[in-house]
Amino acid sequence: MKKRYSYLIKPLQVIIDLFIINSVIYFVYDKEYLNVPFLTYISIFWLIASFFLGFYNVYRFNSGLRIVTLLGRQFILFILGYFAYFGIFKEGSIVNNQLLILTSILGAIAFFKFFFFFLLKKYRSLGNNFRTTIVLGNDDSTKKIIKIFNSKANLGYKYLGFFSDKEYKNSTYLGRLKDSFKYANENVVDEIYCSLSALTKDQIKDVNKFAAEKEIILKLIPNTDELYSKNQSAEYYDDTLLVLNVNKLPFEFxxxxxxxxxxxxxxxxxxxxxxxxxxxxxxxxxxxxxxxxxxxxxxxxxxxxxxxxxxxxxxxxxxxxxxxxxxxxxxxxxxxxxxxxxxxxxxxxxxxxxxxxxxxxxxxxxxxxxxxxxxxxxxxxxxxxxxxxxxxxxxxxxxxxxxxxxxxxxxxxxxxxxxxxxxxxxxxxxxxxxxxxxxxxxxxxxxxxxx
Structure with missing residues (x-):
């Protein structure tokens, strides 16, 4: 079993952002108005806003466009909260360096957000922090996801092979669909990608149950005309391939x-x-x-x-x-x-x-x-x-x-x-x-x- 450190990525980003906010305020803020209530307010406001907007919900398959979208939403709400403090608690007072403080915070956070994003991609392209994956089914949709795994090393996926009831003379063919459970029990498998067109409803139900019991992430690859239910959410890999994520239970967050x-x-x-x-x-x-x-x-x-x-x-x-x-x-x-x-x-x-x-x-x-x-x-x-x-x-x-x-x-x-x-x-x-x-x-x- 390989060691897991991915769970530290999000807390580390939160700590860095809070450090940036408090450091900028400390070094740039007019000392006459520097106080603990303001630092506490702005830090808590940032945390609450980021929680509701999902600011730190960035996944390995996301592109730079996702970062831009998250920064835009978070910054708009943060700017409103920032000036609301002065409007409510400092009404009538002239606070120096307001604009300088705000632009410094936003600029520094945006820089480190992109820096961290591309640093992780580089780190993963070197074969680190990877997720092991297997694919169930062999059709056009699964071939696309396999191509992404093999061609986009910076996403951090280690493709192990595929299962299909039709036999193939292929080095990555691991066996029939029923063999996938045994394989996942004997090897470290982080994610299973399952073709909705290649498997029956009963087979998908069995895979879903198995994945839940073994705490393996299950992803469903639909046809273009496939509808998805409320316990599934759409994700785009490399901005091209639609994959349905079987939503986590609340306590998995x-x-x-x-x-x-x-x-x-x-x-x-x-x-x-x-x-x-x-x-x-x-x-x-x-x-x-x-x-x-x-x-x-x-x-x-x-x-x-x-x-x-x-x-x-x-x-x-x-x-x-x-x-x-x-x-x-x-x-x-x-x-x-x-x-x-x-x-x-x-x-x-x-x-x-x-x-x-x-x-x-x-x-x-x-x-x-x-x-x-x-x-x-x-x-x-x-x-x-x-x-x-x-x-x-x-x-x-x-x-x-x-x-x-x-x-x-x-x-x-x-x-x-x-x-x-x-x-x-x-x-x-x-x-x-x-x-x-x-x-x-x-x-x-x-x-x-x-x-």
Whole structure:
């Protein structure tokens, strides 16, 4: 497995641009008006604008025209934000060197944007930072993409060969279509390019599923009359060949991961400081008064990528041998009186905010299951393991949709997983907020299945 450093390219560009902005302001700005609020404002404004405009979404197959377009959109918004600060906070004041500062920032960023772009192309043309690719199908459209791979070394693609059910006496012919999965398992394959005209719908579905499981990027090459769906986006290679990109899941974008993690930390700190800090000693007295044992109940649960972690809860049951095997049922004799109250109000879940701070869980996500029960669910539910690509949550879309607590029949777990997968495929920050608000409303209203 070769080392990957491509994920550092975007953060490095962000750091360089912020350094340019702050350096220009520091050295050119009239010191009378130089202050931390302005530096903070202009830096945050740049980050927000670049996030919404996709300023750093430059890919190896993009041309210089893409850079020009991105610079134009970003600079227009940045200029508006730049002068808005002086219009709102410095109204009536004459600030020296405004135009000089602005042109210096824009000029320096444009220079380094193009410099970085062409430097990467040169670096890739020397055989570095490459993506390994295979092609499924052999028709006019796949021949065009293969030609681009072989003739445009600066794009950074290492073409390994193609698969087709029709045999060819060609050094790059790797076998029949069914052999491609075995080949991808035994070799490092970063991207699969698939001809929509050479494969059937079932074959494409199988390739899509395989690529998702192996975290391989799948690209679809359509005919000129092919329509593409909402989970695909059009890309042009070398400004000539249309390729359909099977869109990434929201959590595959680094910025979404950081947004969710920052929110998790802030929200969990708030709960720990303002609720757990005083509830913990009070509940310790009540729980210890009714039954022997510690206040905190620890249990192994399945987390991200199926890895086990220790999940914390306030103990709501007497000690029993079935706690790691059987879910709580209605009128369960194991549940104590104070435990019934804790479960009814979901207060027993509060210690899981510690799990969130430790990085094992998220505030919102699929609920973590016991490993013993997870093995059973995998047999009954397709795509069950897809839940493991994100951190489990204290609450989730399935829970606020009525699927929480005891699983009585097969359809219960199927519907729960269906909501979990929908959440993973359609995540947004606003969706998390909506789920949290609905969870709070359900706690105050009371839930029938909270036992």
């Amino acid at each position: 680094a910025e979404n991961f950081y947004i969710k993690r920052v929110f998790d930390i802030l929200f969990s700190l708030f709960v720990c400081l303002f609720f757990l800090s005083w509830l913990w000693p009070i509940l310790w007295v009540f729980v210890k008064f009714e039954s022997k044992g510690p206040l905190l109940f620890k249990q192994g649960r399945e987390g991200i990528n199926g890895e086990e972690f220790i999940c914390y809860k306030f103990r709501s049951m007497r000690f029993n041998e079935e706690s790691d095997k059987v879910h709580a049922t209605k009128n369960d004799r194991r549940v104590t009186k104070i435990g019934a109250f804790l479960r009814k109000t979901s207060m027993d879940e509060l210690p899981q905010f510690l799990n969130v701070l430790f990085g094992d869980m998220s505030v919102v996500g699929p609920r973590p299951h016991l490993e013993s029960l997870s093995v059973e669910y995998q047999k009954d539910v397709d795509d069950y393991l897809k839940r493991h690509i994100v951190k489990p949550g204290i609450t989730g879309l399935a829970q606020v949709s009525g699927y929480r607590g005891e699983i009585k029949k097969r359809s219960d777990i199927k519907n729960r997983v269906r909501f979990d997968i929908f959440y993973i495929e359609n995540w947004s920050f606003l969706l998390d907020i909506k789920i949290i608000m609905q969870t709070l409303l359900n706690v105050f209203k009371g839930e029938e299945k909270a036992y």
